Structure formats: structure tokens, C-alpha cells
Amino acid sequence: MLAARSIRVRGVVQGVGFRPFVYRLASAHRLTGWVLNGEQGVEIHVEGSEPRLAAFLHELETQPPPAASIAEIEVHPTAPNGFSEFAIRESEKRERPTVRVSPDLPVCEACLTELFDPKDRRFSYPYINCTNCGPRFTVILGLPYDRPNTTMRSWPLDKYCSAEYHDPANRRFHAQPVACPQCGPQFYLEEGSSAVRDSSEAVNRAALLLREGQIVAVKGLGGYHLACDARNASAVLAMRERKYRKEKPFALMVRGLDTAYELADISREAASLMTSVSRPIVLVPAKVELPHVAPDNSELGLMLPYTPLQYLLFAAGAPEVLVMTSANRSSEPIAYEDDNARDSLAGIADAFLIGERPIARRVDDSVTRVGAFGPAILRRARGYAPGAVTTLPVEGPLLAVGPDLK
Template identity: 60%
Template sequence: MMKTAQRIRVHGVVQGIGFRPFIFRLAKQLGVYGWVCNGEKGVEIHVEGEVEKIQKFVHDMKERPPALARVTDLEIKDVNVEGMHDFKIIESMRNDRPTVHIPADLAVCSSCLTELFNKENRRYLYPYINCTECGPRYTVIQRLPYDRPYTTMNSWPMCPACSIEYHEPADRRFHAQPTACPKCGPHYYLWWQGMEMRGDERVIEKTVQLLRDGHIVAIKGLGGYHLACDAENEQAVSMLRKRKRRGKKPFALMAKDLKIAKTLIHLSPEEEALIMSTARPIVLAKGRRFLPGVSPDNSDLGVMLPYTPLHHLLFHFGAPDVLVMTSANRSSEPIVYKDEEAKEALQGLADAWLIGERPIARRVDDSIVRVSAFGTAVIRRARGYSPFPVAQFPVERPILAVGADLKNTITLAVNGQAIMSQHLGDLAHYEAFTAFEQTVNDLLSMYDISLTEAIVAHDLHHDYRSTQFALGLKAHEHIGIQHHRAHVASVLAERNVLEKRVIGVAFDGTGFGDDGAIWGGELFAGSVEEGFERRGHLRYALLPGGDAAARVPLQALAGFLFDMSQLAETVGKQLLFPDRYFTALKMTEKRLRTFPTTSIGRLFDAVAALLGFTEEISFEGQAAIWLEHLASVYPLEKVYPFPWDGKEFDYRPLLHAIVEDRLKGRDVAGIARSFHMSIAEGIFQSAIALGEEYGIDTVVLSGGVFQNSLLQADLRTLFAKSTMNVWTGNGVPPNDGGISLGQAALAAARHLTHRPQPN
């Protein structure tokens, strides 16, 4: 029979998920010879044998890869037959810049769980059990290629039994880099009342007892520590909220299993698939049960299922069926992930520490997703999703996009792939900024990129820490990208349609505009390739205190009502607003620290204040979430005017109608419901008008305002009457977590076309 040989390079997510063992077994099954190994650019394969068998080999590799693999491309070339008589897995190659995708962390698989609770298995009750189909990846990788010496498991040599499994191609742990067992691997210990307790089973049982007794325990997970307590113990939840200075921000929950999760939240088939997926995100959905203190003034709950062996062991030994499982930090700071740091930083927050010996290479928080009217939306992209590539677009040289200062992520575009980091948080916090710097260095190092060859993209806001950091880098070029254009671009980049012309609607709280004002209610026309031209916006209002108004809805209200001065005074007195409101009115009259704004996010805050939310917010978006919760329990009775004149949305008739209804005593929930539909009507009418004017058939919705499920539902109802397509982000957050991807895409387009971005 005619023999031939081919060299194959497989691109995509093909390391750390059992791809080489799959190739080995496939070659043995088909009777072809050669070798396979990890390389910087993917998985490298040399295969030789009969032509028909090699064709079958390539076909099956493309059509039947392992479930967790993502094959994006195959490079195949004919080479000389070398006369091989076996097929082997050989040592990894490293000669050039890596292009392989870094695998994300995976929830423990069913096979490992079966072994975990099998008394006859040598890994019985071992909290670090894993295999090629599950377990840590991104949180243990120190450099590429993904081999054990380059992970945080490098301090634990495998025992003979683990080594046999690791080198046996037919075994599920064949080349599973973090593999270990009780004899040779890391363990957990409990730090309680200044004493250290050892023995995995013993310390887990003690942790369960502490949780059942109402204590708060810091528990080490895949990407950092959680603070855990019994979610049905009102006193414990209240204590945790007080210690964390959490305000009214909701806590995430971990349910023992899917059955328990279904008693907590309404799960559609799509939501059930998400909560059960290997990413195991926190799923936001409508609550079924009220748990005091867990989610104040909010009808939604965020629930996840156990995703590490340790979580399953806690419930196995009798932990409460529902645990608060919140990031171990003080409010708004990044998750703690180092052991000594945890002992020090969590003093006064935790009563005990359940500490795992395996180091975490980098902090990675839990991902948050929800299913809304336009499909799945990732609200926080982190564990289980990052750092999978989120887009593909051509780049002449590497692009580092540093994102915004809130909900920061960074994106590295290299070799045609856009790789988005995990959620890094608010860069105003020292630890978050440190994590930001580390992540920049991480990605540049893993892909062997020198800054002198890279383009660095950043926000236009000169006071952003990310911008200042970017401008301090000795890069090939710096490119400033306007915040709201980046929002729109992120949706198109995720869909890999940079040339598509769209109407872009970017609604959020704050972004630096071309004119120096605080933008946040913007309409654009254009594409990533040609740029986005600003074609409309919310009528400018005045914002007393600038960024401070984002924390005090009454200040936002004072600024928006300034154009209606008599009404502003009347409503303040009749609704008995506190002095802070009248002080803000005086600031606006005298133009003291008052800034122009087009922010729809601040308009939501202003309406929330009108309807009774007069306190200072304790977390970003709180007033808008409160307003949505209020509206969601009331039927739509009427729609307020929110006119669009072809250039501006005029908020004055809208606010005037709301004030009239408020003073007449209309139910505030009814007012909130009408307000949401009014905003949706304004978006719909303006998008249709601009679409007709420019011959565009697609509208893109992006920005933090579009995290609002009720607003999305109203928009879906309206656009269903038209032929206009509606696109939103799915795998990329609509909030500022998506900004870095939009920056990278616009920088790539600008660099390739050398055309300036229009104002």
C-alpha cells in the first residue's frame, strides 16, 4: 500500500484537556505511526502510514475531538516518510513565540466524583482529585507550554502509582499535569483559634461543624479564597455583611446540587445548562425563596453549584444545603488568593481558615452570567471562561488593550486572536491595580511579547489609572480609544464582523467624551473598520459633584431637574428630600464642581431618587437595580414621553410626567415600570430612524445599562415589530468588562487602515 507522511499543527484550546492522549489512542486505533507533542503554536503531530488511514485520522481529529477541545484551525503539509513503526507522545517543543490558547479551569468531572466517594479507590475523599477532563488549568499554569514543571504542582513529585497513570496512554490521567493522590500530593489544613489542624477528612468535618454553628470560614478554592457561612442563618449572614462592609450588595450562593438550586431560583433550560456547564458560573435568575440578608431589595439571586472536589466534600460531610460563598475580600477589593495574605487580610472577617497547600498562580474570581431577552450574557468573565480567546481579527503586530478603571479586564491581540483576561476589578484599589499589572506581565510573558513591538490601546480619560499606566509603557505606539465606541466595538469584535455597519447604542454611567463631558447616552453609526460617528445622545444635563453624583442619586436628580428650577424646588419640598438635595441644587445654580453629562445611567439614578431611593449607594448600579426590581412587579399601564428629535433624547418631558405622577400619589412601582418602557421606546424609535437614514439594518446595544433584564425584554418586544436585527454581547460583558476588547478591535482597525476615528 502507498505510504505518506504529514506534519499537522492543531490550533485552538488543545492543551490541558486530554488532546494528546486522544491523538495517541486515535493513531493506535487506525494503525498509523509518528508522534504528538505540545508546542508554542498548538499541538504538533507527525503522522505516517497508508493514505486512506491518514485521511481517516485527520477526519476524526477534526470531527470527533475531546468534548473540551476547541479546534480553530489545522495546518497540514506533506513531509518525507521517516519509516516509523510506533506512535509516541514526546516532550514539548519550545522554539518560537507561543500561539496556543491557555486552557481555563474546569469543574470536577463525574468520573472523578465517582472515585472521590468510592471507598475502594486510592483517592477516596482526596480533595485534590482531578484528571485530563477536569480541574485547575489557568490558576496553576506559570508558563507555556502546559507541562507539570511549569505549574504550581512542580513541588510535588508523583508517586509510582500516579506516575504509572500519567504515562499510560489508555489511562484517564495520561499527561494530566495536576494529577496527584493522598500519598504524593498537596493537602488541606484548618487554621482555627491560632492553631493548625491537619488531616483532610478531619479538617473538612471541623469546617462543616463551624459552618453549622454559624461561623464564617475562609475557604481556599481554585482562584482564591471565599468567605462562607450558612445562607439560612440570618445572624451569620448579617455578621458577614457587617464585617465585609458590604452595604446592600447581594451575596452569591452555592447550592448543594441542582435540586437545591431549583428551590432557590427559577431555572429555564438555558439557565440550567449554564449552571451545570464545566465553567460552573454564578447564574443570576429570579429568586424562588427569600433568604434574609442575602439579596436586599433585589428579586434576583446568584447561585452556583460545587465545582471543586472540596466543595463536594463539604456537602458530603453535612454542610448546610445553601452556603453564602462570596469572594474573600473587603468590599470592592479583589479576591485574596495567597495563604499568608489570607491569614492577615481576612483577620476580623473570618473565624477560621481552610487552607489548601497547592499555590494559586493568579487570582481568578467566579464568573457571573444571566439569560436575558437577547440570550446569554456574561456579566463577569473570569473562572471557567478566561483566558479563552473571545474574538479573531487581523493584527499586524501585538495589541495590548488595558480597558477601563471599573470592572477592569485587559485584552491581548496576538496572531489573529483576542485573549481577554479574567475580571480584575476596580483599579482604584491597590490590590486590584497590582493584579492588573501582574496580569499584563503574565500575558506578555506567556506569549513572549516585548512592549517595544506592541501597540497599547487605552481609554481617552487622562485620569484613569489604566490610561496613565498605558502611557508609561515604552510601547511601539499608544492609541486612545473613546469609551463608548469601545462598548459598541466589543459586540462586533465578538462576532468577528469588523466591517459590518451598525447603529450603536452605548448607554452607561460614565465615560469621557470627545468634548470633555461625561458621556453615557450615545448613538453612533458606522463600523469597527471605518469608525463610529456620533449621531445622537441624551440632552446634556448638569452633574453636581461629577463622579460623586454616581454615589448619591439625589445629586444626579438635582442636576437633571435644574432646567426645571421651579419644579426642582417643589418636588424637593413636597417629597421631603434631605438637605443634600438642596445643596446639590445650589451647586448647580452656581456651577460649583458641576459637569455636563449625557449619562443614561445617571438618569436612572435620578428617577430612582424621585421614587424614594434617597440613600447613598453601597455598590455600583444599586439604584438602577432597585428601580428595575420595583418595576418588575408591576404591569405596564402607560408610557411617558421621551422624545427623539433626530439628534437628542429630551429627558425633560419624561421627568416632568414622572414628577406629576409622583406628586399625585401614583404607585412608585407603576412609575418605575412606565419609565423602563419609555426608555425602550426612545431607543427603538431612534434606532429605526437612524437605520433608515443610513441604510443600516442592525442595532448594537452595549454598556452597563443593558444589564437590565426588564429593559432588554421591553426592547425585544418593540424590535420584534421591525426588520431591524439586534445584537448584544454574549461571551463578553456589556459593562466595562468588555471595554478592553473594543479597544483592541478599534486599535487594530485604525492601525491597519491608518484612518482617524471620527468625532
């Protein structure tokens, strides 16, 4: 007998491939109905036989996409409508959005494979992403999470990307920031009054400048980094002097974990924190001294690359240990708008590696360490924000304060 359920899923369920997941699940169980992104979460109407509905619900709860985090699933019996297929519907817009936005995700293995495959359409494309990876919080301008509400709205999809975007079997089905070199934004390099317009040439040139000991401002997910060769003492000293930063340690980005093991004592817990989906800076005991990087400090702050561009930079021959510090003058917050970065970093950076995709909001790298009771988050930002810290049972008003200036 035909039965139906009305389902609402709350939590981090938008921008993590949840609707495609529901679509595939419903199709696999031969259920009909629809799914949409509501402002209170993902809403689903499914109909079919009771055993199929039960199996669908079980998998919905137990096998959500890796980046999703379900806070609550509400299920109500409802009347069947006699739908003949399962569809992804347009988003609803209501008064007060309560859905949680996903933090930014590091580029996934499948995208990395394509990034370095010369036969792939997105070979060397610094903005490659899919439903399992890529920017979220730093591109979202409003809710619900759909392309017109992201900083990708200026780049209409070409036929190729559009076909992937509309194919439920594709990894990029409804991937909002999807793009390719033919239709999407690019990177370019500015060096004094000259510019390198081609993305690949720009990345190669930036890698060369870094090898030569120059300082390059690199646009990241939530702001600009200032990068230089961490093993080049005069480059690091120049960075300190130009930034007016006397002692505060610089964060380092290492090409891979093997490089991290050369620099510091990396425990199993530290390694798993470094490779986690948040990809934070992890404070670890130093084994070597890198002059001017962390003066009078027994620890180093290490992180792994997390954007396609950072992987491309290392692949293009950038030094395997880079200072990657938030681009700002001392005591100012991280620069994230291109014009502001050009102004405030003139006199610090020798060149600018600029990506065309705007950053919706400033998000710094997170800082963590391995604590006695698990990971301790010292600065909760990229990769964690805007995840909920906790849910507090309070009746009165609650005041939360965050840093505007560091």
C-alpha cells in the same frame, strides 16, 4: 504505499487531553510518528497508508476531547521517516508562545465517582483530577503546559500516579496536575492558634463550623471564598458587618440543582448555564427571601459546586445553601495567597480551610444571566478565562482593558 502528514492544531488544545487523544487515535489506525505540545499548538507527524491517514484526519477534526476547542488545523504532506511506533514527545520551547490555555474545568463524573468510593485510592481526596477535569489557568505558571510549569511542580509523582501518567490507556495519561493522597498536596484547617492537619477531618470540622453559623474562609481554584450558612440570618449579617459590605448581594453555592429550584425560578436555559463546564454564578429570579443575602434585590446569584473540595464539604454536612463570596475586604480584589488571605481576612473569618496547592493567578467566579439571545456574561472570569472573546480583523493597535480592582 507509505505516506506522511505534518499537522499543526491550534486553539485550546493543551491541558485538555489532546496528546493522549492523538496517541490513541494514531494507535487505533495503526499509524506511526509522534505528537508534541509546541508553543504554537499541538504538532503531529503521522505516517501510514493514505486511507488510514484520511480516517485519522477525519476523526481528529470531528471527535476532539470534550474540553478542547480547535481553532485551526494545518495539514502538509511530508516525507515518511519509517517510524516503527507512535510516541508522545517532550515539549518544544520556542520564543513566543501563541497556544491558548484551557480555562479551569469542573470535576468530572468519573472523578466524582472515585471521590466517593471508599475503595478508591483517591477517596475523599480534595485534589482529584484527570485529563477531562480540574485546574488549568489557575495552576499554569508558564508554557508549554507541562507539570514543571505548574504550581504542582513541588509534588513529584509517586509510583502509582506515575504509572497512570505514563499509561496511554489511562484517563490520567499526561494529566499535568495529577496527584493522590500519598504524593500530592492536602487541605488543613486553621482556627485561631490550633490547626487540623488531616484533610478529611479538616473538611468535617469546616462543615460543622458552617452548620454552627460561623464564617469560614475556603481556598478555591482562583482565590479564597468566605462561606457561611445562607439560611442563618445572623451568620449572613455578621458576614456583612465584618466585610463592611452594606447592600451588594452575596453569591450562593447550592448543594445541587434540586436546592436551586427551591430558591429561585430556574428556566431550562438557566439550568444548562449552571451545569455548563464554566459553572458560573447565574442570576435568577428569587422565590424565597433569604435575609441579608441580596437586600432589595429580586434576583439571587446561584452556582453549583465545581471543585472536589466543595463536593466534599457538602457531603460532610455543610448547609445546603452557602454564601460563597469572594474573600476580600470591600473594594479589594479577591485574596489568593495564603499569607495575604490570613492577614486581610483576620477579623472576618472564624477559620481558614487552606489547600497546599498554590494558585498561580487570581481568578474570580464568573457572573452570567440568561439573555434574550443566549447567555450574557456579566463578569468573565473562572471557567471562561482565558478563552478568546472574538477575533477582530484590525490593522492598527488594539487596546483591551480589564478591571484590576472591582
